[in-house]
Amino acid sequence: MGSSPKDEAGLVRQAHSLTTDLTTPSRAVYWLDLILTAAAAWGGLALAATTHGLAIGLVAGLVGLLALYRGLSFIHEISHLRPKDVPGFRLGWNLLIGVPLMTPSMMYEGVHNLHHAKDRFGTARDPEYLPLGRYSPFKLALFAAISLLAPLGVILRSGILIPLSFAVPAVRRLVRTKLSALVINPDFVREDNDRTRPDWLAQEVGCWLWCWGVAALAVAGVVPVRVVLTWFALFSLATFVNQLRTLVAHYWENDGDRMSFEDQFLDSVNVPPPALLPFLWAPVGLRYHALHHLLPRLPYHNLGKAHARLSAQLAATSPYHRVEEKGLFLALAKLFRRAGVAPALAVEADAVERQSA
Template structure:
């Protein structure tokens, strides 16, 4: 039987009713998870950059990649929690992860939230959506592998473009509107950067000074080149894994028109248990992406509990059960198979409803 818009509304109501007691974030969980992730990230990096053993270096590097990816993924949570729900967490995350990786929280705050606006999801105004299932296999592979260059991109932004932008007003406007958002839609323009926000300005300056400190220490010989190359490699691999995860977060079938609520939900993907590996490549709740779109305010540490309740309580023909995939490779394979048989659009092309 075909599903109607009322089905998704009913599903949302059922989901809220079943998970109402899970909506409050646990600040202790956030802090412990972040501190452990940061310790493993930096510890693994230091060991990989100093050990004389190839085997130990590879294992330490892998641990650092996964921990960096997990730590960086908390930028998503920062867009959905208030400061009073996890006091100091936003500042702590920026100090431990955001600024050192030159990817401060300003680059997702005010951006990711637009992805959840019902009238923008999947349209040309959505910063996190492209009709990827209509790409060619080659352009889709390009989308995946370009993520390896992300560390170079944020370094250029922090070390070159940010300081120059304070001297050249048009460049400052360009940096704010086009280079201050983690997006996959290259046409997205930020609408919320006109007013100066002290916290965001401080983050920008901190990334600028950090990048110059790293460059100066490397040139002066205080920081071994091996440290820099190891850090870039770890960061690149983490962003590559995230890009692969991004490819399976949605089905990417929309061509730019507005979508109904049930279409938005069914375009999103869960990769729930029994797939345990998804906790590594889709950490901090990202493996429950469809559930997150259903209940955006549900904190990441309660998504597993919520999924278990919904999976048990909802009937087999519910929309909810149609949003799951078995695993990363299965979902990636399905996407590449679809692009091989569907009509394609030019790279970055889309049929906007606007």
């Protein structure tokens, strides 16, 4: 049952009052984290792709994978940052991570904020929501597995569709409305306006030139094919880990109806300490996903402090204490158990309805 507007305002007001000093992003933290992450990602990839030692290659590949995933996760922060918060960070991230992965920030900017819109969350107009909690286990497994093809998708988009779109208007409309947004809702259509932001256009062209440049160097033998295959493998695994994280970011129980703010919050998940592994599979603050929906302006490096304050000072009856999971595999197991039960309940309900008719 949804709460009253007064109750919802009370939860938000309490959370804001306890975290007002934590809302300012630290420019030093953002830049240092990005630079070290990019160095680990590309250094790990390079070593994994060139070493002849199996053990060294596996360790380097794991480091590269986790760092690549962490670097890619910064796209979420960028979608919430204002340009004045951390000047130049968006450009730096696109140069170090976004364009080399052909996943520029424009694919999340102007899209992710719609997921936070109270009148959209959990509905058919939400780009990042599906009733996954009502899916069958097979469909959930397919949802996770399809992410392994992400590198192939960005290569197709950047190397073929983007250059073709500049010559064929119909392809341009397709790219801008259906193929320029990181979403999980396949029915989402991005608004196609006639004006293209110069920085977004530059990101698209950058991805196009990067794709063609790497392909040309690989064909010429300058870049070993093993490097390209290692990039593909690490990127594919990173998107797979992110898809698993997505499965436990919400409870995914809504089926298109508008939700109260408290219900939206209760559909979201935190995986706080003492669990340690979320630092790796839900990096850059993503382990505090419910808290992020409550206070989306908090920078990632302050979410841990904010969570500790709210956990300690909010009343035991507060909804804030009802959205925690202990780890990735436990949360996935719960989701798949619910998914196994949901279809059976649906069949039973249909049978009852037919009998009553």
